């Protein structure tokens with residue numbers, strides 16, 4: 001065997017997502033179960049640079065599975081993008097006797113992990129922790145299901161006022177140029193449409209909406225909009241609508257950070273638990289530079305390069321479901 005892992009470092013990085021704590025619990029307990037020590041690193045890659053590291057025992061992860069956010073905190077760390085910063089991070093690993101890393105985050109986190117792993121020959125396994133679900137190679141990411149449910153609950157409430165006032169609402173959801181949250185919450189909340197970045201190059205979605213007579217027989221309309229620089233998000237589309245169709249009573253709601261918080265759903269807790277176990281199993285199996293994913297309810301290993309670079313496609317069948325059901 002090339003190496004034996006005696007101590008694994010664990011961090012959460014990038015945007016927080018509900019279910020990260022369940023993943024922290026699962027990684028910690030699985031490592032200890034297998035006789036591996038666990039060092040928790042605080043504030044993402046920043047903690048590796050500042051040396052904010054603490055050894056975890058099983059009780060350090062008690063009573064956290066039901067909480068949103070991350071007990072390890074998370075931060076964006078510019079210094080880790082420099083070779084000098086990564087050298088300091090590596091020195092911390094050597095000092096703390098950490099011989100492998102489990103990183104929980106999104107594509108930025110994995111981009112950093114890939115570079116770091118190559119520079120210093122460190123085994124790193126990633127867990128997809130992001131509400132956006134924008135990573136290739138996994139059907140779902142930790143936090144996505146919770147965010148989806150939060151959005152649906154909020155849109156149900158907006159529907160009440162939209163109906164009473166006969167208004168057109170543009171509701172903006174997160175997604176960083178990915179339309180998964182917008183499209184699926186639109187279906188689940190019975191919205192009239194979703195405007196998503198993936199379709200932006202194919203058609204003018206706002207024009208198509210109007211052409212299809214989306215308000216003909218309705219006394220309220222809700223359009224889910226994925227945040228996007230191209231469309232200008234909900235505000236950009238509302239401004240356009242007011243100019244082109246002053247007859248509509250247009251309102252904008254930007255859901256913002258409520259989408260990130262809250263207790264994770266059962267689905268996210270189970271996903272995070274399975275992925276956490278799989279991360280340690282993968283390291284024991286001498287896997288490295290991979291993200292743990294889920295496909296058709298089976299755990300899979302996805303190389304970082306693929307998870308980051310490949311574009312996850314929107315399912316056209318879902319676009320069609322939304323269109324048919326909003327007549």
Ligand code: ADP
Nearest residue numbers: 014015076077080081105106107108109111112
């Ligand atoms: P996410 O993981 O949610 O996509 P970010 O894009 O903010 O979040 O990335 C999280 C962190 O990963 C950054 O703050 C930085 O420390 C690290 N990172 C991102 N891109 C790189 C890169 N090109 N090189 C090194 N580290 C990176």
